[in-house]
Amino acid sequence: MNRENRITWINRLLLPVLNVLTAFAVTAVVFWLIDVNPLEAAEILLYGAFGYEEGIGYTIYYTTNFIFTGLAVAVAFHAGLFNIGGEGQAYIGGLGAGLAIFMLDPTLGAWLFIPASIIGALLFGALWALIPAYLQAYRGSHIVITTIMFNFLAASLMVYLMVHVLREMGQMTPQSELFPTNAWMPFVHDVAAGMGYSIEASPLNLSVLLALVCAVAVWFFLWQTRWGYAIRATGKNSTAAVYGGIKPKRVIIVAMCISGALAGLVSINELVGYQHRLVMDFHLGYGFGGIAVALMGRNHPVGIIVAALLFGTLYQGGAELAFEMSGVSRDIVVVMQGLVILFCGALEYMYRPWLIRTLAPVTQQTSAAGVTV
Amino acid sequence: MKLTKITMALAAGAVVLTASIAQADISPAVVYDKAGKFDKSFNEAVFNGVKRFTADTGISVREVEPTNDAQVEQGLKKLAKRGSSPIVAVGFSQANAVSAAAQAYPDSKFTLIDMVVPEANVQNVVFRAQEGSFLVGALAAMKSETGTVGYVGAMDIPLLAVFGCGYEQGAKHINANINVLHSFIGSTGAAFANPSKGGEVARSQFESGADVVFAAAGSSGVGVIQTAADMGKLAIGVDSNQNYLQPGTVLTSMVKRVGEAAYQSYAAEQNGTWKPGFVSMGLAEGGVDWALDEHNRGLVTADMEAKVNALKAAIIAGELSVHDYMSDNTCNY
Structure with missing residues (x-):
């Protein structure tokens, strides 16, 4: 393997793995400090996430959400845009999915409902990202500021709609009435039962397949199409991209709309797949979690799936941990996530100089060739 | 909303119980709402009721603090599976989850605070x-x-x-x-x-x-x-x-004495008087009240x-x- 290849592998594989291991090591110290045996905690966490069918179901269910938001952040990131608005886009995507379902005749078949709800979620998610995108592209308002503000606008709009317009009559909880059963995304355990296998019930539904399809589509789009090239070129250097005939303003709009649409799909997993009605705050945490997932996954769909699985594991295993050990509060999950983000995001390159010195040292030959790191 | 006999029975049961000691062995549990048990208000009031029950009876209460909707239902079902009963669900947002868990575990008892779910094994406590x-x-x-x-x-x-x-x-x-x-x-x-x-x-x-x-x-x-x-x-x-x-x-x-609702629910189970249905707690039952003590004596x-x-x-x-x-x-x- 030549030096350049080694550096690529250090960046892609070794660094993220080392960073995650460091985060876990620090977590172990935290556990030890609060008088919890770290090994026992790790065992409960892993058993909770992968030890039995229901646990696995929950883990993949959470993973599905993180794949959607991770991909959303990554697409914007490739265009050089930091989309913090995943929360709001997911929330409004839920509105789109719900409205699409309520507008259709309840007697229609699932073949119509499910695509309609997906289109609704995509459209509304994209719409919620379009406005900040327009403001960034044509008015120069910074995307980080506007997308954050749009999270609050989404929350206010949804509370208003849930309380005054969409609330089920005679219900105090701000939630809509149940979607017609035809509109439910099938549960994996139901599908398995239909095929003769019996597995434990969990919220896991076929949205996970949609997430995987999206991952492949994002890869294809970014690296195999002209638009994807335009997005990546703009992200690397928008001034240079202009000389290549690329219009950065248009790229910003397209990248943000795709990003928002992907975030909107969280609602397919949460609402169409599991809760089967419009509820408040179903999106909380996934939009922001997606940022960490994209960072960890190096903005590549494969990395994002792996990072999403890690976050899904922490969610489900962490809940199990808080359930089983009285000394562990639910906030420990947040601590673990925080440490993962710290070491994978903020201290991303901590080990890099050392790794490169030891594993890919500069030799006479390579330095003569002028390879830069 | 009317005063129900159940509430009277519950209140009476609780009064009797604080005086007596060894009762039926129960394994109670509570699922807080997403705000968490240390919110200085609603959940914490329940937590205080739970703490008081443990102090009075020596029976520990299993607690779950969910962070999202999926975990609410998961927590309720897992508690039911492990044999906890009665399980107090705190807050109106748990209604759907309680309904699902109550159907999945018809032998477990659930007490839902601030909301009503029409299931045969759910006690609904609402405050006027x-x-x-x-x-x-x-x-x-x-x-x-x-x-x-x-x-x-x-x-x-x-x-x-x-x-x-x-x-x-x-x-x-x-x-x-x-x-x-x-x-x-x-x-x-x-x-x-x-x-x-x-x-x-x-x-x-x-x-x-x-x-x-x-x-x-x-x-x-x-x-x-x-x-x-x-x-x-x-x-x-x-x-x-x-x-x-x-x-x-x-x-x-x-x-608004939400802690009292949790306490009474456990105490009633211990006494064998826990009943499903609808419990409305207003002024008459001591569920709500106005507070007069040495700190506001001078104002009133x-x-x-x-x-x-x-x-x-x-x-x-x-x-x-x-x-x-x-x-x-x-x-x-």
Whole structure:
């Protein structure tokens, strides 16, 4: 393997793995400090996430959400845009999915409902990202500021709609009435039962397949199409991209709309797949979690799936941990996530100089060739 | 809503129980809502009830603090699977999950606070917050010199409209011409935990002429009370007795004893008197009340105390009925 290849592998594989291991090591110290045996905690966490069918179901269910938001952040990131608005886009995507379902005749078949709800979620998610995108592209308002503000606008709009317009009559909880059963995304355990296998019930539904399809589509789009090239070129250097005939303003709009649409799909997993009605705050945490997932996954769909699985594991295993050990509060999950983000995001390159010195040292030959790191 | 016999039986059961010791061995549990058990307000009141039960009986209570909706249902079902009963579910947002868990585990007992689910193994405890709010509204009107009083809710949801509506009725009962201001702090769950914004909203009400403000806003209410103290006005606390926070400023507190509901549910199970169905806790059952202690003694004259207690007696006796916002989603009384 030549030096350049080694550096690529250090960046892609070794660094993220080392960073995650460091985060876990620090977590172990935290556990030890609060008088919890770290090994026992790790065992409960892993058993909770992968030890039995229901646990696995929950883990993949959470993973599905993180794949959607991770991909959303990554697409914007490739265009050089930091989309913090995943929360709001997911929330409004839920509105789109719900409205699409309520507008259709309840007697229609699932073949119509499910695509309609997906289109609704995509459209509304994209719409919620379009406005900040327009403001960034044509008015120069910074995307980080506007997308954050749009999270609050989404929350206010949804509370208003849930309380005054969409609330089920005679219900105090701000939630809509149940979607017609035809509109439910099938549960994996139901599908398995239909095929003769019996597995434990969990919220896991076929949205996970949609997430995987999206991952492949994002890869294809970014690296195999002209638009994807335009997005990546703009992200690397928008001034240079202009000389290549690329219009950065248009790229910003397209990248943000795709990003928002992907975030909107969280609602397919949460609402169409599991809760089967419009509820408040179903999106909380996934939009922001997606940022960490994209960072960890190096903005590549494969990395994002792996990072999403890690976050899904922490969610489900962490809940199990808080359930089983009285000394562990639910906030420990947040601590673990925080440490993962710290070491994978903020201290991303901590080990890099050392790794490169030891594993890919500069030799006479390579330095003569002028390879830069 | 009417006084039910079940509640009477429950209350009586609890009184008997505190005196006796060894009872049936039970393994109770509680699932808090997403705000977590240390929210200084609603969940914490339940937590205090749970703690008191453990202290009184030595029976430990299994606790779950979910962070999302999927975990609520997961937690309820897992507790049921492990044989916990009764399982107290805190807050209206758990209704769907309780319904699903109750169907999946028909032999387990669930107690749902603040909401109603029609299942055969669910006890639903709701509070007639309008009754307690009526009393503090009446007291506010008696105390007000400007003829304007205020209500600050965390967000515009029916649950909090009940408080505001009861408060307005109480104030108008004393002074038909009184002006009642209604404001909300925000539109997300965060509005329950934003004392500085709570303070700002209260300030605008005080500047509009109000001299007594009632806050039903979780820990944001602390900001309302602080602002009242800074401006030399009066505030009314909620859920827990908050009179001690600013003696001389907190006129009274509208106490909602959610911890009592959890305690009584466990105690009833221990006694063998736990029953599914509908339990409504108002003034008569001690579920809600107004708070008078050494911290607000100086603000409430003997005459006011007598008047408020007379109103309370009238509501308990059924001579005075307080309109429930949730019965028709309006505040026309």
